[in-house]
Amino acid sequence: MKIRPCPQCPESDGWLSKRRRSRWASLRVREREFLALLGPSGCGKSTLLYLMGGFLPIGTGKILVDGKAVAGPGPDRGIVFQNFALFPWKTVRRNVLYGLERQALRREERETRAQAFIDLVGLTGFEESYPSQLSGGMKQRVAIARTLAFDSRILLMDEPFGALDAQTRSLMQSELLAIWEKTRKTVIFVTHDVHEAVYLAGRVAVMTARPGRIKTIVDTRFDKADPEVHRTKAFVDKVDEVWNLVRDEAIKALEKRPL
Numbered sequence: 001m002k003i004r005p006c007p008q009c010p011e012s013d014g015w016l017s018k019r020r021r022s023r024w025a026s027l028r029v030r031e032r033e034f035l036a037l038l039g040p041s042g043c044g045k046s047t048l049l050y051l052m053g054g055f056l057p058i059g060t061g062k063i064l065v066d067g068k069a070v071a072g073p074g075p076d077r078g079i080v081f082q083n084f085a086l087f088p089w090k091t092v093r094r095n096v097l098y099g100l101e102r103q104a105l106r107r108e109e110r111e112t113r114a115q116a117f118i119d120l121v122g123l124t125g126f127e128e129s130y131p132s133q134l135s136g137g138m139k140q141r142v143a144i145a146r147t148l149a150f151d152s153r154i155l156l157m158d159e160p161f162g163a164l165d166a167q168t169r170s171l172m173q174s175e176l177l178a179i180w181e182k183t184r185k186t187v188i189f190v191t192h193d194v195h196e197a198v199y200l201a202g203r204v205a206v207m208t209a210r211p212g213r214i215k216t217i218v219d220t221r222f223d224k225a226d227p228e229v230h231r232t233k234a235f236v237d238k239v240d241e242v243w244n245l246v247r248d249e250a251i252k253a254l255e256k257r258p259l
Contacts, residue, residue: 001029001052001154001186002064027205027214034180034187036197036220038242039207040250045190046158048212052188053079053156065154078152082159084139086131092118092142093127099150117145120179137168144176148183155185159192173200177224194243198235199224206245209253218242 003026029035037045050056052063054072063070065077086095096118100110118127121141131139140160147155160176161169173196180187191197197204198220208215220238222229229235 001188002062003027003048003052004062004064027217029186029188032184032186033203034189034201036201036204037188037190037207038192038194038197038204038246039212039215040209040246040253041192042253043207043210043249044212045207048207049079049156049158049188049190052154053077055079075150076152077154077156078147078150079156079158080140080143080147080160082162084131084136084143086139086142086146088131091128091130092123092134095131095142096146096149099146103150113149114145117149120148120182121145122175135168136164137172140164140172141175144179148179148185153186155187157187157189159190161196162192169196176200194246195230195239198239198242199230204242206242207249209249209256215249216245218245 037048039045047056051058052070054070054074054077058070065074070077087098090098093114096114097110100113103110105113115127118124121144123138123141123145126134126138131142134142143160161172164172177200189197189200191200199222202219202221204218204220206215206218207213218238218241220242222232222235222238226232
């Protein structure tokens with residue numbers, strides 16, 4: 001996936017520039033990589049993600065997938081939202097089956113694929129449970145299973161663990177890495193959490209204060225299978241490096257706010 005800016009466009013042109021968002025963002029996402037988008041509040045991280053998904057119109061510049069411009073949502077891009085976005089009247093199984101029912105698949109194949117991803121996210125035995133009967137972490141697992149079952153090549157994740165408590169969040173981070181190792185999807189992960197970004201991603205794209213641009217891209221490849229990786233000097237130093245980059249932009253964002 002490539003995001004190309006449009007420097008020749010006037011400031012008043014297009015959806016992004018009118019809202020002073022990520023008009024000048026320039027980024028190339030590698031096949032099968034895990035990339036985190038990190039930046040101060042209001043810089044346009046989620047907006048950029050929704051543009052990648054085709055959920056918002058692109059006023060200036062281009063977003064390309066396999067050389068083709070994104071013009072709307074497509075089956076090659078799946079999204080996981082922070083608020084789970086589950087159907088409360090559907091069971092776990094029916095929520096996961098929802099996207100598959102719109103594909104030209106036989107019922108047996110749909111059921112088999114849905115069960116495989118329910119098992120993958122650790123929800124075996126909860127197939128007939130409703131969202132109201134699940135914890136926050138379990139609801140997010142359902143959302144992830146539903147998106148994975150659709151078999152999109154690119155997985156867009158908008159702060160999927162932001163509403164979870166610290167313990168559940170930590171567990172879900174480890175589970176997500178294990179799922180990514182098995183499926184090797186291209187993942188673009190929006191977060192406010194520096195530690196989460198460094199732990200999950202192979203690269204972290206740090207965005208500037210609004211209007212958001214890609215300030216720099218930091219390599220964050222570690223042995224994520226090491227249970228002690230959080231305590232290593234290299235990891236702690238990397239978190240400090242990225243935090244300082246984000247902190248500078250957060251200060252700028254505060255200075256731009258009207259009193």
